[in-house]
Amino acid sequence: MNQQMNQQMEKTKLKTKNANKCAAAGMCGGCTYINGSYEKQLTEKEQYVRTQLKGICPVNPIIGMKNPYHYRNKVTATFSYKKGEIFSGIYEEKSHSVVPVDSCLLEDQTADQIICDIRGLLKSFKITIYSERTRYGLLRHVMIRRGFTTGEVLVILVVTSPVFPSKNNFVKALLKMHPEITSVVLNVNDRMTSMVLGDRNIVLYGKGYIEDVLCNNRFRISAQSFYQINPVQTQKLYEKAVELANLTGEEIAIDAYCGIGTIGMTAASKAKTVLGIELNALAVKDAIANARANHVTNIHFLQGDAGEQMTQMAEEGSHADVVFMDPPRSGSSEAFMDSVAVLNPKRIVYVSCNPQTLARDLKYLAKKGYHTKQATPVDMFPWTKAEHVETVCLLEKGKK
Numbered sequence: 001m002n003q004q005m006n007q008q009m010e011k012t013k014l015k016t017k018n019a020n021k022c023a024a025a026g027m028c029g030g031c032t033y034i035n036g037s038y039e040k041q042l043t044e045k046e047q048y049v050r051t052q053l054k055g056i057c058p059v060n061p062i063i064g065m066k067n068p069y070h071y072r073n074k075v076t077a078t079f080s081y082k083k084g085e086i087f088s089g090i091y092e093e094k095s096h097s098v099v100p101v102d103s104c105l106l107e108d109q110t111a112d113q114i115i116c117d118i119r120g121l122l123k124s125f126k127i128t129i130y131s132e133r134t135r136y137g138l139l140r141h142v143m144i145r146r147g148f149t150t151g152e153v154l155v156i157l158v159v160t161s162p163v164f165p166s167k168n169n170f171v172k173a174l175l176k177m178h179p180e181i182t183s184v185v186l187n188v189n190d191r192m193t194s195m196v197l198g199d200r201n202i203v204l205y206g207k208g209y210i211e212d213v214l215c216n217n218r219f220r221i222s223a224q225s226f227y228q229i230n231p232v233q234t235q236k237l238y239e240k241a242v243e244l245a246n247l248t249g250e251e252i253a254i255d256a257y258c259g260i261g262t263i264g265m266t267a268a269s270k271a272k273t274v275l276g277i278e279l280n281a282l283a284v285k286d287a288i289a290n291a292r293a294n295h296v297t298n299i300h301f302l303q304g305d306a307g308e309q310m311t312q313m314a315e316e317g318s319h320a321d322v323v324f325m326d327p328p329r330s331g332s333s334e335a336f337m338d339s340v341a342v343l344n345p346k347r348i349v350y351v352s353c354n355p356q357t358l359a360r361d362l363k364y365l366a367k368k369g370y371h372t373k374q375a376t377p378v379d380m381f382p383w384t385k386a387e388h389v390e391t392v393c394l395l396e397k398g399k400k
């Protein structure tokens with residue numbers, strides 16, 4: 001048999017295996033690439049980025065995941081009734097009907113098992129399920145967050161009222177089944193909203209948050225904290241971003257759109273100082289606490305719109321040597337990019353979660369004298385859409 005036929009047979013085997021992999025495939029809509037091989041998916045995602053960045057810069061091979069399953073460290077389940085029985089699952093794409101899911105290819109397996117076991121406890125504890133239609137019922141969602149490096153597990157019970165029947169016994173029963181759980185929190189969400197979490201947290205067990213280690217720093221992650229959901233690939237992404245910045249220890253660096261400060265803290269040991277800029281006040285609070293806990297003393301944070309903060313810094317005559325920017329899917333603003341040019345860094349490292357807005361912004365930055373030298377796609381969300389591929393780019397000031 002020739003090599004080509006052999007490869008074809010291997011591909012067919014993989015395809016059949018994938019098609020049988022998930023009972024909810026076709027209903028939940030999450031896994032666009034479920035029917036193909038992972039290799040083919042990576043090729044298509046890389047090609048998608050090449051197409052978007054055509055004429056802008058060369059694109060390096062995509063960084064894929066060694067074991068592209070069960071990478072989600074945060075899992076949210078919703079509950080519903082079918083013929084009087086409670087089932088759990090996830091919302092169908094762009095809808096509010098619940099697709100039954102007991103185990104998901106993308107989700108952490110411990111988290112999935114805990115959710116199934118919580119579902120099993122509900123009846124005997126007489127816990128009712130919240131209905132969006134009638135607005136009656138107690139339990140809206142269960143969210144699980146697991147620190148992949150520390151093994152810590154946080155269970156968040158999202159409820160409409162803080163009065164949870166026999167809560168101590170419920171926690172006891174849960175811990176008996178899952179001694180790996182390190183914390184249980186009641187999150188009260190009594191609003192008519194599609195947001196999963198409410199504002200109020202009541203700690204039922206443990207410290208109320210988990211910790212996880214990423215690029216040698218330890219991060220505190222509570223119910224509401226933003227934290228990348230695929231820590232294995234995030235590590236590769238941040239390492240690449242810091243490598244591209246080519247830091248020598250002398251630089252003034254900016255980490256714009258910094259969230260809880262993960263990129264900036266990874267870069268801090270290699271730079272003179274780092275300034276993080278972030279809109280979300282809670283994330284800034286976490287960022288400050290994280291820097292303190294990790295004894296990173298050369299990083300500071302500004303809370304506010306990145307465009308406004310940078311404009312102000314440009315007006316004050318500030319300078320930066322390197323700018324990291326990791327904006328949301330909508331991309332950056334012209335005000336931000338105009339000010340970056342005034343701050344006159346040698347290098348910009350752009351981390352993007354949307355190749356389309358990335359292409360738009362890279363073209364704008366080129367007009368400001370910053371040319372993109374290279375781009376590396378990173379598959380942060382295996383099996384999901386190519387539009388969700390993350391890309392890290394290096395831009396340098398000067399001639400093309």
Ligand code: SAH
Nearest residue numbers: 257258259278279280304305306326327328
């Ligand atoms: N760099 C972080 C977060 C990236 S997500 C990480 O890798 O974890 C994008 C971040 O941009 C979010 O934290 C969001 O709150 C923030 N953000 C959105 N709009 C912003 C704006 N106009 N100014 C500053 N930050 C903004």
